[in-house]
Amino acid sequence: MKNKFLFKAFPLLLLTLFLVFGFSTSSESTKYKCMIQMINYTGEGAYIAISLLDAQGNYQKTLYVQGDDEEWYHDIPEWWSFYGKRRPDIDAITGETIPGGGRAISIIEIENDKINTGYKIRFETAVEDQKYYKDDIEFELTSETIKSKIEGKGFIRYVRMLPQ
Amino acid sequence: MTISIWRYSHLLLAISSSLFLLIASVTGIVLAFEPISDSIKSFHIKGSNDLSVAETIHTLQHHYDEIISFEIDSNNAMIASVITKEGNSETIYVDPTNGGKLGKPIEKATVFKFATNLHRSLFLKSTGRFFVGFVSFILFIIAITGVLLILKRQRSIKRFFFKIEKEYFAQFYHIILGRLLLIPILLIAVTGVYLSLEKFSLLPKSTISHQVSIENSGSTPKIAIKDFDIFKTITLKNVKAIEFPFSDSVEDYFLIKLSDRELIVNQFTGAIISEELYPFVTLASQWSMVLHTGKGNILWSTILLIASCSILFFMYSGFTMTIKRHKKSKLRHSNHNKDESEYIILVGSETGNTFTFATLFANALAAIGKTVFISELNNYSSYRQARHLIIFTSTYGEGEPPTNAKKFEQKFKAIQPINSIQFSVVGLGSLAYPDFCKYALDVNHTLASHPLFTSVLEPYKINNQSFEAFKDWVSIWSSTLKISLHIKQPQKKKKRKNNVFTIIERTPINEDDTFLLRLRTKRTIDFQSGDLFSFSPKEDEIERLYSIGKVNGDILLSIKKHELGICSNYFSKLQKGDTIKAFIKQNSTFHFPNIRKEVIMIANGTGIAPFLGMIASEKNMSNTHLFWGGRTRVSLEIYNDFIKKEQLSSFHTAYSQTQKDKIYVQDLITKEANLISNALKNNGIIMICGSIGMQKEVLHVLETISRKNLNLPLSIFEKKNQIKIDCY
Numbered sequence: 001m002k003n004k005f006l007f008k009a010f011p012l013l014l015l016t017l018f019l020v021f022g023f024s025t026s027s028e029s030t031k032y033k034c035m036i037q038m039i040n041y042t043g044e045g046a047y048i049a050i051s052l053l054d055a056q057g058n059y060q061k062t063l064y065v066q067g068d069d070e071e072w073y074h075d076i077p078e079w080w081s082f083y084g085k086r087r088p089d090i091d092a093i094t095g096e097t098i099p100g101g102g103r104a105i106s107i108i109e110i111e112n113d114k115i116n117t118g119y120k121i122r123f124e125t126a127v128e129d130q131k132y133y134k135d136d137i138e139f140e141l142t143s144e145t146i147k148s149k150i151e152g153k154g155f156i157r158y159v160r161m162l163p164q
Numbered sequence: 165m166t167i168s169i170w171r172y173s174h175l176l177l178a179i180s181s182s183l184f185l186l187i188a189s190v191t192g193i194v195l196a197f198e199p200i201s202d203s204i205k206s207f208h209i210k211g212s213n214d215l216s217v218a219e220t221i222h223t224l225q226h227h228y229d230e231i232i233s234f235e236i237d238s239n240n241a242m243i244a245s246v247i248t249k250e251g252n253s254e255t256i257y258v259d260p261t262n263g264g265k266l267g268k269p270i271e272k273a274t275v276f277k278f279a280t281n282l283h284r285s286l287f288l289k290s291t292g293r294f295f296v297g298f299v300s301f302i303l304f305i306i307a308i309t310g311v312l313l314i315l316k317r318q319r320s321i322k323r324f325f326f327k328i329e330k331e332y333f334a335q336f337y338h339i340i341l342g343r344l345l346l347i348p349i350l351l352i353a354v355t356g357v358y359l360s361l362e363k364f365s366l367l368p369k370s371t372i373s374h375q376v377s378i379e380n381s382g383s384t385p386k387i388a389i390k391d392f393d394i395f396k397t398i399t400l401k402n403v404k405a406i407e408f409p410f411s412d413s414v415e416d417y418f419l420i421k422l423s424d425r426e427l428i429v430n431q432f433t434g435a436i437i438s439e440e441l442y443p444f445v446t447l448a449s450q451w452s453m454v455l456h457t458g459k460g461n462i463l464w465s466t467i468l469l470i471a472s473c474s475i476l477f478f479m480y481s482g483f484t485m486t487i488k489r490h491k492k493s494k495l496r497h498s499n500h501n502k503d504e505s506e507y508i509i510l511v512g513s514e515t516g517n518t519f520t521f522a523t524l525f526a527n528a529l530a531a532i533g534k535t536v537f538i539s540e541l542n543n544y545s546s547y548r549q550a551r552h553l554i555i556f557t558s559t560y561g562e563g564e565p566p567t568n569a570k571k572f573e574q575k576f577k578a579i580q581p582i583n584s585i586q587f588s589v590v591g592l593g594s595l596a597y598p599d600f601c602k603y604a605l606d607v608n609h610t611l612a613s614h615p616l617f618t619s620v621l622e623p624y625k626i627n628n629q630s631f632e633a634f635k636d637w638v639s640i641w642s643s644t645l646k647i648s649l650h651i652k653q654p655q656k657k658k659k660r661k662n663n664v665f666t667i668i669e670r671t672p673i674n675e676d677d678t679f680l681l682r683l684r685t686k687r688t689i690d691f692q693s694g695d696l697f698s699f700s701p702k703e704d705e706i707e708r709l710y711s712i713g714k715v716n717g718d719i720l721l722s723i724k725k726h727e728l729g730i731c732s733n734y735f736s737k738l739q740k741g742d743t744i745k746a747f748i749k750q751n752s753t754f755h756f757p758n759i760r761k762e763v764i765m766i767a768n769g770t771g772i773a774p775f776l777g778m779i780a781s782e783k784n785m786s787n788t789h790l791f792w793g794g795r796t797r798v799s800l801e802i803y804n805d806f807i808k809k810e811q812l813s814s815f816h817t818a819y820s821q822t823q824k825d826k827i828y829v830q831d832l833i834t835k836e837a838n839l840i841s842n843a844l845k846n847n848g849i850i851m852i853c854g855s856i857g858m859q860k861e862v863l864h865v866l867e868t869i870s871r872k873n874l875n876l877p878l879s880i881f882e883k884k885n886q887i888k889i890d891c892y
Contacts, residue, residue, distance in 0.1 A: 031251065033232075035410045040373075043363065069277070095255075101372075105232040105245065105410060107253030129290040162411055164251065 029111040031164040032146065036066070036123070037103045037157045044128040045097025046155045047072055049079040050108060053138075055118035059083075062090055063108045063121070067097040075126040078134050100155075107164070115141050125155040168514070168567040170316070174309040177302050178482055184286075184299040189475040191283035192352075196469035198276045199238070199458045206239035207257035207266040213240060217403060217420070218395035220260045225389070227263030234258070235405035235421075238460030242400070243269060260400060284359075297360025303475075304353035310342050319561050327883065329594055329628075331517075332488070334481035341474050348471040355452035362452075367445050372426050374438035383414050383432040392434030394420075394427070489516040503548035505537035508585075512541040512557030512569030512603070518592050521626075521634050522556040528638070528649045541569035541607075546579050552645075553587040553617070555607055563602030576610060584616045588641055589623040590634075595863070595887075598879040601625040620644055632892045636856050653706050662745040663687050667738050668718055676799050677725040678770060681735055683744075684718050693777030694754035694890065697721055699746040701730050709749065711853055711890055713777025715806065719748075722773035722803075754851065754890040756781065762848030764840065766862055768793035768829050771854025774890065776806040787848075789839065793818040793829030793858065814839075829854075830861040833869075840866065841873035844881050851888045859891040 038046060047067035052060045059082035067073075074080045083090075098104045110121075123137040133154030139145050149160045178185075224231050224244065229251065234244035245255045257266040272280075285292035317339075318324055325343060330336040361367050389395065402422050409416035409431040417437060418429040424447065428438040458465030502508070507529050511522045526538045535549070541557065560566045565573070589611070591604025601623070608623040621644060624637040635651055642649040669682040683697075697710040697719060708731045713720040725732040738744070756778045757763065765775045765788065772792055779790070790812055794800055796819050809815055816836065818827040833840060843850065852862055866887070867878045881887055 031253075033247075033410070068271075071281075103407065107247065160410060164247070 029109050031107050031109050033105060033162040033164060034064070034108050035103055035105045035160045035162075036098060037159070038098050038100055038155055039152075039157045041100035041127070041130070041155060043100065043130055045099045045102075046125050046127045047076055047097055048136075048156075049076045049083070049124045050106075051079055051082070051122050051124070052110065052114060053120040053122055055120070057120070060119070062088075062093070063110065064093045064095070064106050065090055066095045066104055066106070068094045072126075072128065075128065075132065076124050077132065079124050110141065110146075115143055115146060117141075123152070123156060123159060125152075127155060131155075168316075170309050170312045171567075174306060174313060175482070175486060177306050177309070178479070181299045181302045181306075182479060184295060185303065185475060186479065187286065188283060188296065188299060189472045191279040192472035192475075193469060194279040195276065195283055196458060196465050196472060198273075199460060199465040200462055201273075203239045203460065203462055205270060206237075207241040207259075208239050209241070209259050209261060209266075212242070212260040213399065213401040215260055215400050216396050217398045217400065217406065218390045218392060220400060221395065221406075222390040223260065223263045224258065227258075231408050233405060233407040236400060236403055238454070240460075241266075293360055293363055297357055297364075300353050300356030300360065304350065304357065307346060307350050307353060311346065314339060314343060316561055334484040334488075338478060338481040338485060341477060345471050345474045348467050349475070351455050352468065352471060355456040358448065358452040359456060362449055367449075368443075372440040372442065372446075374426070374428050374440055376428065376437050380430055380433070380435040380437045381414065382430075386432045387434055389431075389434070392429065394429055394434060394436060398422070500535040500537055502537045502539070502545060505535040505547065506549055507534050507536045507552045507554065508547050508550045509536060509538040509554045509556070510541045510544060510572075511538070512555070512566045512572070512607075514558055514560045514566035514568075517629060518556050518558050518566075520629075521590070521592070524634075524651055525554065525556075525638065528651050531652075532647070532649065541565070541572040542575075544572050544575045544579065546582050547585075548582055550581075550583060550585055552620075553585045553611075554641075555587065555589045555604075555611075556592065557589070557604050557607060558592045559597075559599060559601055559603035563599040563606065565603050565606075569603070569607075572607070573610065576614075581614075581616045584618065586618050586620045586645075587611050588620045590637055591623055591625045592629060593625065593627070595627045595879070595882050595889075598877050600627075600879075627889075630856075633856055662747050663689065664743050665719065665746055667740055667742045667744070669740060670735075670738055671802050673725060673736055674798065674802055676769075676795055678799070678802065679723055679725070679736060680802055681721045681723055681738065682715070682718050683721070689748055691719075691748045691750070692755050693781060694751055694756065694774045696749040696751045697746060698749045699731065699744065701734055703730050709892070711751075711754070711771070711774040712748065713773040713775065713780070713806070715777055715780045720773060720777060720806070722770035722776075724770050751890065753885075754853070754888050756851075757849050760787075762787045762789075762843045762846060764789045764791070764843050764848065764850045766791045766829060766833065766850065766852045766854075768854035768858045771852075771858070771891070772803055774853055775851070776803060779808060779811050780806055787813050789814045789816070789836075789843075791816045791818075791829050791832050791836075793820065793827075793832070793854075795819065795821045797822060828861065829858060830865045833862060833865050837869045837873060840869050844870060844886060845874060847884070847886065849886055849888060850881075851890075853890045856891050859889060863887075 034050070036048060045067070048065070049062065050064040051062055054060050059079070062079070062083055073084065093108070095104060095106055119141050120138055121141055122135055124132075124134055125136040126132040131154065136154040136156045137150055137152045137159050139150055146161050146163065149158050151158050221231070224234070224246070228246040229249050230247040232245040232247070234242055236242055242258050242260045243255065244258045245253070246258075247253050256268055258264065259266055281287055284296055286295060288295070314324060315321060317328075318326055328336060328339050398420070404421040404423060406421070407419040409418060412431070414432070417431055418427075420427040420429060425439060425441045427436055429435070430437050453459065454461075455464070458468045509522050509526050511518050513519055522538060526536045529536045537547070541555065557569055558566050589604050589608040591601030593601045593604075604623050604625070608619070611617045612619050621641060624640070626633045626637070631653065638649055638651050663685050665683040665685045667681065668684050669680070671680045673679045691712065691714060693712060693714045695712050697712050698707050699710070700707045710721045710723065713722075723732055723735050725736045754774065765778070767775055767790075775790060779788070788811070790807070792800070792815075794817070799819070800817065807815065816832045818829050818832045820826045820828055840850070842848075850866065852859055863878070870876055870878045870881065878887070
């Protein structure tokens, strides 16, 4: 009788354990204000994917996407090969494309344990029928870089970040 | 096929771009609904346009933790990117008067996304964009050639919006809509081209580069944002977007985008650090966008919608016209070449209509075993066996030759004919134009001045492609040359449903071989005096038309019996109670005016029938005059019962056989010149019904009166529909 009860309660127990520990693995995170300033170019607005990479350069997470039409996401091939496989819902972290000379400010959220631990942030840019920059901007996340202004190599003139 | 360079380009461009135009206009129709649906769902707050930027920023900053930027959309609603007090980043519609959140931006509907993509790039990215831009340019050229064609047709810019002769539905509305929607279509085309050019960076650089002035860049004296002078003076009405400083570092600033300029404002002192006007290219881009998409303006989007629909109609009607024209101008291959034919027929035609008659005539000649060669006037050449030359030609513009006759004059001078040739010229045109058949007269003159050419007949003019007039000319021509010709009337494909009519009365045949027939039908048919009674006898099934006089709801016909006339003989034998099958054809161009006007009725012989009905009708007759020409006093007797003299202001008769000097109806008119000119001047109507011969004479007299008494050509009044003709 007692055994039977334990047997019955076992899945419930597992579920409880999962609920308690499953979601608490992620540590505290901080919101950052991030401004992207574009260079003056003509043509369509740029698609920009902002991703978190580990020390080896593997994609960990999509932090923000400028450009809301999924049809064109494959124009950012590196990121697409990561994101395109599973396509998690990114509606909450999607903005509009940024035209030449324009700027966009977005709020991105980065877990605190990714700072000063070798993780990197990458800004990939692509403009329809123009070039694609795999690492328009890429830098290691440290408490210094996260407050500074970083120059871009492609369509981005610079990016500035500011903790909230 | 006869085509001018403009018509040819108009058609060729339309055909070559038709597929793309079809896609663009169908998606254009869909997209026209986007601004309409957007503005219906708009979050615009009434009265917010007049708020100053200072007030607005103050309100917003009170309501939110941070403002990143805001913009005013095309429907004057405010979208702001903010960080809420809870620390969340949101892009939302806000109420500028109190900072409250109104809602989230609605995502563009899938159907509009799809249509936009198809509309601007056919899903082909750059290649597609290029195509669409190019097609837009072609549309522009099509519109321009269309304008040129209308100008040619109307003969001057002043007359661009004058009346168009209606030939058939497609032709009429192609031109009418073309004129009405010219401006929207040109704008769509031009802005479309512009927007494409912009995407291909083919326009001069248009971005503003700000020159930051150092002296205004300091952080003192610091004042509150709501006290910035510049923010107090600008109202939201003029603002497109404002970007807030990224941080409170001195190098960050407010970027204000107004409708015509950009300002950079120091975030501490409110001083203007830089002010740059948008270059023309940027403004033109903005305007192109607004004009092409109709954003923010329901009225304009509706016009764009109509214009897009009209492009579909133009494609349909344009192709209908082309097919019609092609069919008409297709020459029946004559069995003979130019050097073995005795009869040479040459045609000058702009639209191909003239070929119909020329072909009928050629077929009639071929049917009696004559050798016939038919061609265009431009192909004029020498003809080894030719004895007869017959020219059918229309006139283009102000007495100019039609396109396929332009080279005739020159060729005629250069080529020496082999034999002496008898010629005859038939002109086709419309009395509504002052240069009626002018080119035909010129050709006749050219031929007549050549020693080897002899004129058989005076040049003959046909108004509005009257088949009766054409038959009349054929009979004159064939009797002059002592040939018996039978013209086969083209069979109308549509079979009309006949009604049964019962004979109520037939008067005895009088000494002019004329009698009256009164018919009635059980069916309720709406008809008026002046409509036509169409009857086709079993023998040849060719339709005959008789003008109707409506008397007490009955149909009154006046018929002259001809010795060999199948129809008139058949009618003359009908007895009371007999029934015949026929139908009534509307003829609205020969109805009595509905508005009270002076009316002058002119008829000879049986042409009086519709007037008898009009006199008998209830319509006010206080100012109506009747002129009638017959053979003798006795001729009038059968009509006497119907001519209520008290209903007429005056009644004038001419009898050609009663006295030594023949008097005709046109002579009466010459006498009453003042009555005529007054009527014309006072917008009165002149109605003419009877024989073609009489029509010619009467028009001649009217022309003389008009020029002499009013100093105006008669065509002015014809244009104003003051002259109504129904002659046979």
